[in-house]
Amino acid sequence: MKSIYIENTIRKELELWGYLEIRIPIVSENLWGNENLLFFEKNGKLLSLRPEMTSEILRNIKKENFPIRLFYMGPIFRLNGYSIEEKFQIGWELIYLPSLWRDLEILLTIRNIFAKIGIENYIIEINNTNIWNFLRKYIKEEELKNLKSLLLIKDYVSLMEYVEKLPISVNVLDDIRKLLFFEDNYSFYDDDLNEEVKSIKSFKRELVNLGYSPESILINPVFIRPFEYYDGLIFEVYLEDIKQALGGGGSYVATNKNGEKIFGTGFAFVEEDLLKNINNNNQKINKKYYICSEKDFYKIQKLIEEERKRGNIAIFIPKEMEGLDLKELEKDGEVILIENL
Amino acid sequence: MLEQALNFLKILDPSLENDYSNRKLRFKGERFEIFLAKPWDLPLYVEERVADLGIVGRDIIIEQERKVVSLIKLPFGYCKMVLAGFPDDKNLEEVKIASKYVNITSKYLTNRWNKIKIIKLNGSVELGPILNISDYIVDLVETGRTLKENGLVVKEILFESSACLIANISSYVWKRKEILDILKEVEKTYENN
Numbered sequence: 001m002k003s004i005y006i007e008n009t010i011r012k013e014l015e016l017w018g019y020l021e022i023r024i025p026i027v028s029e030n031l032w033g034n035e036n037l038l039f040f041e042k043n044g045k046l047l048s049l050r051p052e053m054t055s056e057i058l059r060n061i062k063k064e065n066f067p068i069r070l071f072y073m074g075p076i077f078r079l080n081g082y083s084i085e086e087k088f089q090i091g092w093e094l095i096y097l098p099s100l101w102r103d104l105e106i107l108l109t110i111r112n113i114f115a116k117i118g119i120e121n122y123i124i125e126i127n128n129t130n131i132w133n134f135l136r137k138y139i140k141e142e143e144l145k146n147l148k149s150l151l152l153i154k155d156y157v158s159l160m161e162y163v164e165k166l167p168i169s170v171n172v173l174d175d176i177r178k179l180l181f182f183e184d185n186y187s188f189y190d191d192d193l194n195e196e197v198k199s200i201k202s203f204k205r206e207l208v209n210l211g212y213s214p215e216s217i218l219i220n221p222v223f224i225r226p227f228e229y230y231d232g233l234i235f236e237v238y239l240e241d242i243k244q245a246l247g248g249g250g251s252y253v254a255t256n257k258n259g260e261k262i263f264g265t266g267f268a269f270v271e272e273d274l275l276k277n278i279n280n281n282n283q284k285i286n287k288k289y290y291i292c293s294e295k296d297f298y299k300i301q302k303l304i305e306e307e308r309k310r311g312n313i314a315i316f317i318p319k320e321m322e323g324l325d326l327k328e329l330e331k332d333g334e335v336i337l338i339e340n341l
Numbered sequence: 342m343l344e345q346a347l348n349f350l351k352i353l354d355p356s357l358e359n360d361y362s363n364r365k366l367r368f369k370g371e372r373f374e375i376f377l378a379k380p381w382d383l384p385l386y387v388e389e390r391v392a393d394l395g396i397v398g399r400d401i402i403i404e405q406e407r408k409v410v411s412l413i414k415l416p417f418g419y420c421k422m423v424l425a426g427f428p429d430d431k432n433l434e435e436v437k438i439a440s441k442y443v444n445i446t447s448k449y450l451t452n453r454w455n456k457i458k459i460i461k462l463n464g465s466v467e468l469g470p471i472l473n474i475s476d477y478i479v480d481l482v483e484t485g486r487t488l489k490e491n492g493l494v495v496k497e498i499l500f501e502s503s504a505c506l507i508a509n510i511s512s513y514v515w516k517r518k519e520i521l522d523i524l525k526e527v528e529k530t531y532e533n534n
Contacts, residue, residue: 123514154410157399157505181521218514238514243390244408245510 003271007073009116010090017109019069019092024053037077037084049077057093058254058262068095091268098263103233103251104206106265111212121240123216127223128200129230134192138168151224156180179221229254239277246273286312287333294318296341342504345417346396352530384409393512399502400481404442410508413524416531418504424497425488426470426477433476439469440479449499467491
């Protein structure tokens with residue numbers, strides 16, 4: 001499957017939901033974190049190549065009452081050791097005040113797009129950034145920050161070792177242990193924590209009511225995302241044969257360059273990771289290769305045109321072509337050999 | 342640690358064979374398929390999802406910082422990551438530390454002195470202070486005998502290490518129930534021993 005097909009499918013689907021495509025500058029004065037590419041332009045100004053696109057959108061967007069729906073596609077750059085890593089990111093944002101429908105809509109767009117691309121097996125891991133707030137009653141802000149940095153690198157061994165040294169009760173410690181290895185039937189000592197867990201479970205129920213299968217939504221209270229602007233729902237998408245998450249997102253609160261607070265929910269992923277998975281699974285889009293003699297080109301036009309009217313890709317290949325390899329074409333689509341017209 | 346790890350796995354999967362002396366690097370039980378990998382390669386295998394789970398020392402997990410889930414400590418492979426040196430401390434402008442664990446040394450000790458220089462050695466790091474290559478060493482110590490025989494003492498324990506169970510991030514999502522079941526069994530085995 002080709003990237004252009006994925007991009008067109010996503011574009012078509014998001015436009016049906018009212019999302020508008022935007023272009024974001026590749027070069028920015030925003031310097032982001034440690035992994036992005038920085039360089040001096042000839043007058044000595046420090047610039048960077050964007051490592052992601054959401055923060056640039058949030059910096060530049062104006063606050064409005066009406067929901068703003070945007071999507072973007074383009075390259076992002078990161079430093080991987082000494083080499084420059086360029087990937088193609090696709091994402092969409094729904095800018096509006098915190099609300100259940102806003103978060104649900106983003107997850108529903110993902111479901112529809114995956115269905116159209118032909119991805120059936122995936123799990124969405126969900127959490128709420130507020131779930132660890134109950135610990136503010138028991139530990140210092142600095143300690144909570146240390147704990148979250150261990151959650152981010154998924155080092156639960158160091159995390160347990162760290163919290164065991166903190167002056168907290170056995171009950172709170174037990175709550176942390178249960179969060180680490182969470183199962184749906186767990187209840188907690190801390191009431192605020194119980195409330196937060198209840199709210200995530202209720203969000204999952206809403207998704208199931210809207211057509212997600214219960215198995216495709218996994219509540220994981222220890223999953224957190226690296227960007228600080230997240231506030232509320234966060235999620236990551238896992239395809240069956242992929243070694244890491246395909247992409248993720250969540251609801252956020254950020255400040256634009258006018259100092260206004262911007263709220264929204266978004267999702268982004270790297271297209272190469274998706275393509276790799278789809279191509280590994282050898283899924284075929286509706287692409288048909290019509291192979292017949294050059295002299296019959298005009299005779300099969302009606303047939304091919306009907307195929308295109310159905311929304312399928314129909315490609316003419318002359319049978320006389322040098323080095324025609326039908327097996328190679330079969331990997332990419334359906335081959336229709338027409339003889340004796 | 343290999344023997345202890347295999348004995349431990351045999352508790353979870355009794356169908357695994359008893360004799361590992363045949364140098365086979367891959368074998369199957371009814372529940373697990375086992376790959377034997379070098380400890381320093383193992384986190385990569387798990388990160389790349391060649392294996393869903395791995396058993397490896399905590400020292401290597403912290404040193405490599407690979408994208409894996411560190412689930413729990415296992416009850417074997419105990420040792421300590423220490424800062425060691427000659428008994429007398431000197432006042433130094435720049436402290437030189439020899440170690441195989443460059444990241445750990447930097448992570449735990451960068452703010453300790455005004456300036457530190459980390460010298461990467463691949464083995465016998467005790468030679469660092471003896472040959473005056475470094476002022477201190479950072480190394481994994483089991484009994485402390487090698488340090489003692491070379492006239493070195495432990496200055497500080499950076500962390501305690503043991504074998505740990507790690508998981509691939511995606512496997513921990515797709516096989517969550519199976520992995521949580523394994524963790525429960527491990528906990529039960531801990532309690533019984």
